[in-house]
Amino acid sequence: MMDSAHIQPFDTGLPATCGFRIAGKVTRTDMSAMAERVLEAFDRHDKIDMLLVFDRYDGSETGASLSTDAIKAQTASLWNVRAYVTAGAPEGAGEMVETMGRLIPVDAKSFPTEREAMAYLASLHPLS
Template sequence: MMNSETIQQIPTDNPDLYAFRVTGEVTGADMEAMAEYMNAAFDTHEKVSMLLLFENYHGSETGAGLDWDSVKSRFRSLSKVDKYAVVGAPDGAARMIDMMDKVIPVDARTFTAGEADAAWRFVGARPA
């Protein structure tokens, strides 16, 4: 299980789904820990799906996600992630995900905070 101060993994009933709750302000250390965790998952699975639930999210610190592991996991996700659901994403991120869904080989969708059940159905799993 991956847990940092702002990113907590949610146990699910599907071993190929990686679900996370994101709260507060994400730090570079949080992003690096999640990237290392997902790179390990990419090493052991042909394909995975991901679900991110943003709750009381306050953004990320400047430079978070620019370390090598984070960059590497983003590139690997293009071939390793089947479905990618984001619940309650900030407006700018939601627009970017919706736009990128049209050009990347990942089935990516955004959901409002009130549509969490629909997001779980989309990725084919439930919290354990």
């Protein structure tokens, strides 16, 4: 079970797809918990898709993504994440996600709603 106050995993109903709902101000503890969950998924699957759904997101504390597990997950994501999809990302963040998708070997997309993001992920060839 993931222990995080501001990031909650959810079942997307899609194979090898990690879904997370993000609300409030994300802390280093939250990011570490999410990273641990993602690293576990990397152990089970060659490739995964990720869906981050932002709901009442209030930013993140300074250094939130600088834990050992978070850095490991970010690095491993370059090889293990096929699609990195966001829904309801704060202004500017969605554009940043798609820009990063052009620079690194990850299919990065941002959608205004969770429904649109899920439809996109469902349209991809299923992962195992």
